[in-house]
Amino acid sequence: MRSNDGSRTGGEILVDQLVAHGVQHVFCVPGESYLAALDAFHDRSIPVTICRQEGGAAMMAEAVGKATGRPGICFVTRGPGATNASPGIHIAMQDSTPMIVFVGQVAREMREREAFQELNYRAVFGTMAKWATEIDDPARIPEIVSRAFHVATNGRPGPVVIALPEDMLTERAVVGDAPAFEPVETWPGLTDMSRLQKMIWAAQRPIMILGGSRWSEKAWAATQRFAERFDIPVFTTFRRGHLFDQTHRNYGGDLGIGPNPMLLARIKAADLVILVGSRMGEMPSQSYTLFEIPQPRQTFVHVHPDVNELGRVYRPHLAINASPTAFAAALEGLQAPNTIPWAGEAKSAHDEYVAFTENATDVPGAVNLGEIMVWLRGKLSPDDILCNGAGNFSAWLHRFYRLRRFNTFIGPTSGTMGYGVPAAIGVKRLYPERNVFCLAGDGDFLMHGQEFMTAVQYDLPVIIAIVDNGMYGTIRMHQEREYPGRVIATALKNPDFAAYARAFGGFGVTVDKTADFAGAYDAAVASGKPAIIHLKVDPNAITPVSTIEGIRARALGGR
Numbered sequence: 001m002r003s004n005d006g007s008r009t010g011g012e013i014l015v016d017q018l019v020a021h022g023v024q025h026v027f028c029v030p031g032e033s034y035l036a037a038l039d040a041f042h043d044r045s046i047p048v049t050i051c052r053q054e055g056g057a058a059m060m061a062e063a064v065g066k067a068t069g070r071p072g073i074c075f076v077t078r079g080p081g082a083t084n085a086s087p088g089i090h091i092a093m094q095d096s097t098p099m100i101v102f103v104g105q106v107a108r109e110m111r112e113r114e115a116f117q118e119l120n121y122r123a124v125f126g127t128m129a130k131w132a133t134e135i136d137d138p139a140r141i142p143e144i145v146s147r148a149f150h151v152a153t154n155g156r157p158g159p160v161v162i163a164l165p166e167d168m169l170t171e172r173a174v175v176g177d178a179p180a181f182e183p184v185e186t187w188p189g190l191t192d193m194s195r196l197q198k199m200i201w202a203a204q205r206p207i208m209i210l211g212g213s214r215w216s217e218k219a220w221a222a223t224q225r226f227a228e229r230f231d232i233p234v235f236t237t238f239r240r241g242h243l244f245d246q247t248h249r250n251y252g253g254d255l256g257i258g259p260n261p262m263l264l265a266r267i268k269a270a271d272l273v274i275l276v277g278s279r280m281g282e283m284p285s286q287s288y289t290l291f292e293i294p295q296p297r298q299t300f301v302h303v304h305p306d307v308n309e310l311g312r313v314y315r316p317h318l319a320i321n322a323s324p325t326a327f328a329a330a331l332e333g334l335q336a337p338n339t340i341p342w343a344g345e346a347k348s349a350h351d352e353y354v355a356f357t358e359n360a361t362d363v364p365g366a367v368n369l370g371e372i373m374v375w376l377r378g379k380l381s382p383d384d385i386l387c388n389g390a391g392n393f394s395a396w397l398h399r400f401y402r403l404r405r406f407n408t409f410i411g412p413t414s415g416t417m418g419y420g421v422p423a424a425i426g427v428k429r430l431y432p433e434r435n436v437f438c439l440a441g442d443g444d445f446l447m448h449g450q451e452f453m454t455a456v457q458y459d460l461p462v463i464i465a466i467v468d469n470g471m472y473g474t475i476r477m478h479q480e481r482e483y484p485g486r487v488i489a490t491a492l493k494n495p496d497f498a499a500y501a502r503a504f505g506g507f508g509v510t511v512d513k514t515a516d517f518a519g520a521y522d523a524a525v526a527s528g529k530p531a532i533i534h535l536k537v538d539p540n541a542i543t544p545v546s547t548i549e550g551i552r553a554r555a556l557g558g559r
């Protein structure tokens with residue numbers, strides 16, 4: 001509250017900036033270091049979600065940043081709170097997600113003494129975040145927070161960390177609020193678009209690859225229209241499958257782990273690659289083997305919102321510094337050739353995608369995750385949101401499920417375990433009316449499984465299916481390839497996950513045959529509670545197309 005002299009505490013000024021910038025949700029684990037900021041939320045309209053661990057809070061905020069394109073907000077305490085939040089910050093950096101993490105800090109007069117839980121946040125997060133800073137003067141809060149929103153969102157989005165000295169938050173100042181920020185779109189120039197037009201007209205086998213952030217519903221639709229008009233095959237990068245309707249006749253598949261070999265061949269055979277929004281990092285580039293570095297063999301058009309990403313790894317023939325949203329709008333102005341030399345390519349690419357993904361593969365054991373994904377494909381509505389963390393279990397989702405709308409998948413391109421559960425809870429808090437389904441691994445789930453309690457506390461009926469193979473299966477797979485038969489540090493003893501769900505006040509059910517999944521899913525929905533479906537799978541079924549036994553035998557055979 002403003003006092004008679006018009007002054008507010010640093011905490012009040014700070015929370016008023018969040019209101020001014022349109023923040024809808026804040027995720028936190030409280031700490032005595034930022035009590036004055038917490039207190040300011042008491043009289044303001046932004047809901048505060050309390051989490052059980054700062055990693056979960058940061059991942060929820062990151063998921064909200066992914067879903068909205070506006071900074072997800074998280075508050076954590078100093079020292080251990082900040083270090084616990086670090087995986088969420090790292091995800092936001094790798095995944096180009098706008099996010100702001102506010103961290104408590106010791107009082108200004110104690111700095112540099114290594115006071116209780118003191119850290120130098122500029123140093124600690126200097127290379128992990130897009131920007132890390134500290135506010136010394138409450139009168140500068142509007143300026144610095146406004147800058148943080150712009151830095152987090154503009155160009156290539158990323159995380160901003162702001163440290164808040166405890167006494168700064170209680171000091172009073174007279175200062176006005178900043179106006180609401182708006183993300184700055186970077187538009188392609190007319191010359192860029194006419195050069196692109198010429199390149200497309202000269203091409204025999206053009207393709208388009210979509211990835212990264214800074215997309216929008218409108219851009220999604222405009223890209224689809226472009227693909228239809230030009231009859232161009234469209235692919236998506238690792239965990240960005242929602243950027244194109246996967247049931248659309250121009251969709252050719254995603255560049256994830258274990259992609260369709262025909263898709264790779266198709267991309268290699270293209271003579272023009274239009275890469276939009278993506279850095280084309282290690283995962284989608286198949287460990288940097290898909291395109292030659294620095295100069296790809298194909299005519300390479302790279303569209304990215306951050307000028308520093310253009311030419312960073314790949315030397316493009318045409319570099320377009322534009323946000324995907326602005327670029328997609330500009331695509332509407334391009335003219336398709338009267339006769340399209342590559343006519344039919346998109347259909348063939350889509351046919352190959354369908355053939356690769358239509359039916360579940362055979363796997364050992366009574367639970368076939370592929371068949372469950374195929375069933376969910378028919379069961380879930382196009383608007384439902386899917387989330388996952390990291391582990392081999394996710395391969396089944398990305399191969400057999402079909403995303404049909406923009407922003408219906410939230411997952412870590414950074415491969416961070418434990419992400420799926422907090423992400424699901426974060427987006428369910430944002431969109432309570434949407435169905436949210438999370439696929440988790442047994443190792444993956446227990447990294448942030450305690451946040452299931454957050455779902456119960458806020459009455460957020462997410463459905464989490466835990467794929468229990470009794471191991472850190474991905475690492476066991478690599479182990480069997482490199483050191484066959486020498487199993488170490490990958491086996492897991494697991495709890496009864498259905499009982500875990502019930503103990504937390506949720507719904508729990510165990511499934512040990514594929515045919516029981518449908519009933520378990522319906523019962524989970526009918527319970528109206530946050531739910532866990534414990535899927536007991538055969539550990540030998542390590543990917544949709546390989547077994548542990550097979551990998552071991554091949555590795556031993558190769559010696």
Ligand SMILES: Cc1ncc(C[n+]2csc(CCOP(=O)(O)OP(=O)(O)O)c2C)c(N)n1
Pocket residue numbers: 390391392393394415416417418440441442443444445467469471472473474475
């Ligand atoms: C936070 C984090 N720690 C460790 C890893 C390395 N890692 C990648 S996958 C994996 C195992 C995943 O196990 P689980 O969730 O059970 O899935 P599975 O592979 O068995 O399907 C590990 C340990 C990681 N990616 N992220």
Ligand SMILES: [Mg+2]
Pocket residue numbers: 391441442443467468469470471472473
């Ligand atoms: Mg596992």
